[in-house]
Amino acid sequence: MRGKADHYTIRAKKEGYPARSVYKLKELDEKLHLLPRSGTILDIGAAPGSWSLYARRKGKGRLRIIAVDLQQILIAPDPETTLIIQGDIFSGEVRSRISGHAPFNLIMSDAAPATTGNRTVDCGRSSSLVEGILDLAPELLVPGGSLVMKLFQGGQERRLLNRMQQEFGSARMIKPKACRNESFETFLVGLNYSGKS
Numbered sequence: 001m002r003g004k005a006d007h008y009t010i011r012a013k014k015e016g017y018p019a020r021s022v023y024k025l026k027e028l029d030e031k032l033h034l035l036p037r038s039g040t041i042l043d044i045g046a047a048p049g050s051w052s053l054y055a056r057r058k059g060k061g062r063l064r065i066i067a068v069d070l071q072q073i074l075i076a077p078d079p080e081t082t083l084i085i086q087g088d089i090f091s092g093e094v095r096s097r098i099s100g101h102a103p104f105n106l107i108m109s110d111a112a113p114a115t116t117g118n119r120t121v122d123c124g125r126s127s128s129l130v131e132g133i134l135d136l137a138p139e140l141l142v143p144g145g146s147l148v149m150k151l152f153q154g155g156q157e158r159r160l161l162n163r164m165q166q167e168f169g170s171a172r173m174i175k176p177k178a179c180r181n182e183s184f185e186t187f188l189v190g191l192n193y194s195g196k197s
């Protein structure tokens, strides 16, 4: 079915979102109430920008969003609500630019490695991204805050979930309906960050 516009792609276009992936976040948010009513959100792997746009629309001016991606983020800038940063979340330069906005109430990451087609390599890179983001949490996530991250399922999911269960009040793995059938991605969600491991 890839290449053929599916229901979510058509709906994203109609609703003005640059990517169908917005419906994964929407479903997670509706189930788990991820987005805070106010405060700050870090969106990692934000391009082209549909997750940030969802947060901006839902926040109605009460949320400040810092959107980071290696690629260009395509949503219109809005100095009141959205700061756009192009770069690697793990670089010192990006970290120093976001540090003034930390700690965040929610960190959301739809970040994914550029895929090679080799599932072992791709899943290994995806789990390294997840682990790297978990390592950033003590510096970037407010106690009581939430974290949602995409993960390619390749055998590390149980270990990463166990780690999150130590560091959050609750943690779970959930695959939204909007994920393509053939996709091996899932999402890890941690609520009520304690930072204890």
Ligand SMILES: C[S@@+](CC[C@H](N)C(=O)[O-])C[C@H]1O[C@@H](n2cnc3c(N)ncnc32)[C@H](O)[C@@H]1O
Pocket (backbone or CB within 6 Å): 018, 019, 021, 022, 044, 045, 046, 047, 048, 049, 050, 051, 052, 068, 069, 070, 071, 087, 088, 089, 090, 110, 111, 112, 113, 114, 129
């Ligand atoms: C599936 S896309 C995100 C789609 C986005 N959530 C949306 O709805 O518009 C994954 C993104 O992760 C980004 N990415 C991967 N590694 C990254 C890193 N280390 N730092 C920042 N962005 C990264 C990629 O450049 C890519 O644009």
